[in-house]
Amino acid sequence: MKIEKIVAHPISFDLGKEFWMSREPYRTASSIIVQVFTDDGVVGLGQIHGRPMKEIVEILGLMETLIKGMDAMAHEAVWAKLFSLTHSRAGTNLDKDKGQPHFGAGKRPQILAALAGIDIALWDIKGKALQTPVWRLLGGTDPLVYAYASGGYYEQGESPLKVIDEMASYVEMGYTAVKMKCGGTDLKGDIARISGVREAIGPNTKLMLDANLGYTLDEATAAIEAFEEFDIFWFEEPIYWYDGIRAVGKLAQRTRVPIAGGESQMTAWEARDLVDMGGVRYMQFDATRFGGLTELIRVANYCLVHDVQFVPHHDPQIHGHPVCAMRNGFGLETFPNKERDPLWDTLFSLKPEIKDSFVRLNEQPGLGFDIDWSTAKKFAA
Numbered sequence: 001m002k003i004e005k006i007v008a009h010p011i012s013f014d015l016g017k018e019f020w021m022s023r024e025p026y027r028t029a030s031s032i033i034v035q036v037f038t039d040d041g042v043v044g045l046g047q048i049h050g051r052p053m054k055e056i057v058e059i060l061g062l063m064e065t066l067i068k069g070m071d072a073m074a075h076e077a078v079w080a081k082l083f084s085l086t087h088s089r090a091g092t093n094l095d096k097d098k099g100q101p102h103f104g105a106g107k108r109p110q111i112l113a114a115l116a117g118i119d120i121a122l123w124d125i126k127g128k129a130l131q132t133p134v135w136r137l138l139g140g141t142d143p144l145v146y147a148y149a150s151g152g153y154y155e156q157g158e159s160p161l162k163v164i165d166e167m168a169s170y171v172e173m174g175y176t177a178v179k180m181k182c183g184g185t186d187l188k189g190d191i192a193r194i195s196g197v198r199e200a201i202g203p204n205t206k207l208m209l210d211a212n213l214g215y216t217l218d219e220a221t222a223a224i225e226a227f228e229e230f231d232i233f234w235f236e237e238p239i240y241w242y243d244g245i246r247a248v249g250k251l252a253q254r255t256r257v258p259i260a261g262g263e264s265q266m267t268a269w270e271a272r273d274l275v276d277m278g279g280v281r282y283m284q285f286d287a288t289r290f291g292g293l294t295e296l297i298r299v300a301n302y303c304l305v306h307d308v309q310f311v312p313h314h315d316p317q318i319h320g321h322p323v324c325a326m327r328n329g330f331g332l333e334t335f336p337n338k339e340r341d342p343l344w345d346t347l348f349s350l351k352p353e354i355k356d357s358f359v360r361l362n363e364q365p366g367l368g369f370d371i372d373w374s375t376a377k378k379f380a381a
């Protein structure tokens, strides 16, 4: 079974308002759907989260010429060939017409995103060709995977205390763990939000905080000292991007609250450093952003032998498969707020079910999700 063709479908939903993290707003929900066609008629589906989408789509076109005719089951060989664009002469055709290319022509994140989409589609092909769900191929036995509710943004035009009702509504839906943003206002303001949420969700619900790379080391230390009394399950991406590993390691030594991170790490090597030097106890590597499921599995296995729990960022329809199978698979991130995540309700014609703090994967061959192509067409970017 050989790879024949790659087709990319970039889509974008305007959310109609801004959902702020500590330093950045979410204004659109965007994704690139990737189809990998084989000469056997099996079509694999992948999904990418990355920007700029136009550049990623262009790179997918170049990648098609590189892997056309390769064995669609050879995910490691395909991965290595595409990854070499970032560190070998193979990458010198990128942006050839725009002057001097240099190790991926400054497009490493986009190359790794395009690679992610193809790799995920190859795993879907593997499952479809073998008539088996990917979670079974990876060795999983129980398709029920723990999940938490993610939200708690600073919403444009809303009181910062709206988060209290929002988090309580997730508990009412059956979630036993909820995550909210922090670092988007001053410490006093965040203490009011977090203490209000803890009171509303009761003592038995796990509460995670996500700073989205929003503090210096000293600010993060002061923040977690202030938040600790509200029984924080983990403190996620606490420190600005430019010191996002070494300073995180120092913070990990200063606080008893476990540190989470990994959605910003582009490779297994970066994720390894976050484990070794950053002291994270919950790893959130995202296969749809960088490197695909092949890279994610490497990260998860490294975490297993370093006593780090694995809980990937976003996209339970894809990440559910390895989490279901891995011994250190802690759970999945889900976004119950339809305003913030309209894709979950509208983009899929087939997907796993989410109920009572669990994602239930299905028995369909491959990754077990399919696209509603009329929605994809309607929101084509």
Ligand SMILES: [Mg+2]
Pocket: 210, 212, 236, 237, 263, 313
């Ligand atoms: Mg996060």
